[in-house]
Amino acid sequence: MTERSVLDWLADQPGVVGLGDDCYIVPGPMEDQVFTTDMFIEGVHFKTGQAPEWIGHNALARGLSDIAAMGADPRFCLVSAAFPSDDEAWTRRFFQGLLKLARESGCVLTGGDLSHTDRFVADIMVCGVVPRGLALRRDGAKPGHGVYVSDALGTRARDRFCSLVKPRLDLAQSIRGRASACMDLSDGLSIDLHRLCLASGVSATLSAVPVAPGATEEQALHGGEDYELLIVSPVQIPDTIRIGSIVAGTPGVISYRGTVLEPKGYDHFAT
Amino acid sequence: MTERSVLDWLADQPGVVGLGDDCYIVPGPMEDQVFTTDMFIEGVHFKTGQAPEWIGHNALARGLSDIAAMGADPRFCLVSAAFPSDDEAWTRRFFQGLLKLARESGCVLTGGDLSHTDRFVADIMVCGVVPRGLALRRDGAKPGHGVYVSDALGTRARDRFCSLVKPRLDLAQSIRGRASACMDLSDGLSIDLHRLCLASGVSATLSAVPVAPGATEEQALHGGEDYELLIVSPVQIPDTIRIGSIVAGTPGVISYRGTVLEPKGYDHFAT
Numbered sequence: 001m002t003e004r005s006v007l008d009w010l011a012d013q014p015g016v017v018g019l020g021d022d023c024y025i026v027p028g029p030m031e032d033q034v035f036t037t038d039m040f041i042e043g044v045h046f047k048t049g050q051a052p053e054w055i056g057h058n059a060l061a062r063g064l065s066d067i068a069a070m071g072a073d074p075r076f077c078l079v080s081a082a083f084p085s086d087d088e089a090w091t092r093r094f095f096q097g098l099l100k101l102a103r104e105s106g107c108v109l110t111g112g113d114l115s116h117t118d119r120f121v122a123d124i125m126v127c128g129v130v131p132r133g134l135a136l137r138r139d140g141a142k143p144g145h146g147v148y149v150s151d152a153l154g155t156r157a158r159d160r161f162c163s164l165v166k167p168r169l170d171l172a173q174s175i176r177g178r179a180s181a182c183m184d185l186s187d188g189l190s191i192d193l194h195r196l197c198l199a200s201g202v203s204a205t206l207s208a209v210p211v212a213p214g215a216t217e218e219q220a221l222h223g224g225e226d227y228e229l230l231i232v233s234p235v236q237i238p239d240t241i242r243i244g245s246i247v248a249g250t251p252g253v254i255s256y257r258g259t260v261l262e263p264k265g266y267d268h269f270a271t
Numbered sequence: 272m273t274e275r276s277v278l279d280w281l282a283d284q285p286g287v288v289g290l291g292d293d294c295y296i297v298p299g300p301m302e303d304q305v306f307t308t309d310m311f312i313e314g315v316h317f318k319t320g321q322a323p324e325w326i327g328h329n330a331l332a333r334g335l336s337d338i339a340a341m342g343a344d345p346r347f348c349l350v351s352a353a354f355p356s357d358d359e360a361w362t363r364r365f366f367q368g369l370l371k372l373a374r375e376s377g378c379v380l381t382g383g384d385l386s387h388t389d390r391f392v393a394d395i396m397v398c399g400v401v402p403r404g405l406a407l408r409r410d411g412a413k414p415g416h417g418v419y420v421s422d423a424l425g426t427r428a429r430d431r432f433c434s435l436v437k438p439r440l441d442l443a444q445s446i447r448g449r450a451s452a453c454m455d456l457s458d459g460l461s462i463d464l465h466r467l468c469l470a471s472g473v474s475a476t477l478s479a480v481p482v483a484p485g486a487t488e489e490q491a492l493h494g495g496e497d498y499e500l501l502i503v504s505p506v507q508i509p510d511t512i513r514i515g516s517i518v519a520g521t522p523g524v525i526s527y528r529g530t531v532l533e534p535k536g537y538d539h540f541a542t
Binding site: 001003005006007009010013014015016017018019021023024026029035036037038039041043044045076078079080082086087088091092095096099102103107108109110111112113114115116117118119121123125127 | 272274276277278280281284285286287288289290292294295297300306307308309310312314315316347349350351353357358359362363366367370373374378379380381382383384385386387388389390392394396398
């Protein structure tokens with residue numbers, strides 16, 4: 001099975017609505033709410049032995065990145081976490097790392113669930129808000145729009161177990177009302193842009209991809225774990241880098257310097 | 272460490288608000304929203320080999336029980352789940368069990384996160400709504416109020432790995448606006464009533480506890496996994512069973528037939 005096959009099947013089931021974006025949108029009278037959940041599992045998303053503050057920070061950062069991708073501002077989070085030991089100092093350090101980022105992001109911790117297990121797992125739900133009707137989805141890209149990324153790519157593909165994820169909440173305000181589609185780059189540019197183009201029913205041509213210092217072009221194209229934003233917009237977005245254009249064509253097909261770019265990023269089940 | 276020690280420490284940290292009830296309450300102009308998350312972990316909350324439909328049903332049912340305990344009606348859920356195999360038929364059966372209960376409960380599935388791991392884990396976030404100001408908390412019990420349970424207790428302590436959890440959403444409408452405090456019985460009557468009395472700053476005296484057919488009094492008092500509602504109310508609540516009264520006294524102390532009832536239910540870390 002692949003994530004895609006499960007999600008495609010799920011989307012057709014009665015009682016399932018709103019799949020396909022980084023967050024689920026709940027319309028409101030003044031502002032819309034957006035909701036996301038992200039799991040962070042020892043041995044899957046990070047190696048055993050990472051510092052607990054790092055784990056707490058990155059567990060929350062991945063959810064905040066989804067909030068930023070919707071053009072939203074975070075409000076509150078719920079944290080479910082299961083711990084393999086009863087080391088209360090470790091548990092406190094996990095929450096200290098998480099709460100430091102939460103406070104810096106204007107997000108309060110409001111509840112959750114605690115349990116035990118044999119390998120650490122956390123699941124973070126984050127709720128954000130965005131002015132009514134301005135939440136960014138994946139299905140709004142149109143031929144002629146530019147494709148942008150929020151920074152050079154590949155750093156965390158090279159070094160995913162050391163650096164702290166920095167969710168691009170600083171860009172949320174400047175992209176909403178301007179961009180036509182957005183998502184965060186979690187699984188790799190090639191597969192994430194492929195998904196965005198499928199959702200919008202368009203193709204894309206890429207001219208150049210900014211490679212982070214020390215990373216390879218392969219890591220920038222396919223490496224994943226960047227947590228930068230992939231933005232499609234009819235107008236230039238400040239502090240972003242243009243990498244190509246949306247074009248009419250077979251949905252999901254990406255060309256890069258004249259050849260087809262295979263979507264090779266991360267699929268949780270196809271490993 | 273104990274759940275209580277972690278939660279007490281967390282409640283004192285800057286950036287943490289609203290802990291202590293079954294759900295977090297977000298006030299709104301017309302109605303309030305309530306949010307809960309609940310983990311369901313193979314080998315912790317259920318045995319390996321359970322039918323996937325049972326796992327999906329019970330994973331969601333535990334969250335719906337928290338919604339009912341607030342006097343709320345469920346609206347939508349997000350499902351994070353990590354699977355130990357790539358058996359797509361098993362995955363679909365898990366979601367079929369979950370979605371059947373969701374549809375019966377008026378709750379739509381709107382997103383989540385999929386991953387893999389070595390033992391199944393799900394975390395379910397449920398959002399419910401309740402008319403403005405009517406969400407039930409744990410801290411409203413006052414001396415003189417009656418203590419009620421929604422049914423006889425102990426069934427699932429005897430047989431927790433077979434029966435389907437039936438969240439008492441049928442009672443939500445009749446308790447809101449009437450009850451002064453409520454929570455669901457997940458860890459055992461003795462520890463759950465102890466927690467409610469601590470939150471309200473009161474004691475309680477129990478005269479009789481209804482024991483489910485085939486269960487022992489010990490299972491009814493301490494067994495946990497009932498997912499019935501524990502209700503405190505100044506007026507009789509239809510279709511519930513009165514088991515005692517709230518009294519003034521040392522917060523959290525429960526007397527049962529003249530002796531102090533030790534809170535002996537389940538703590539996730541004190542095992």
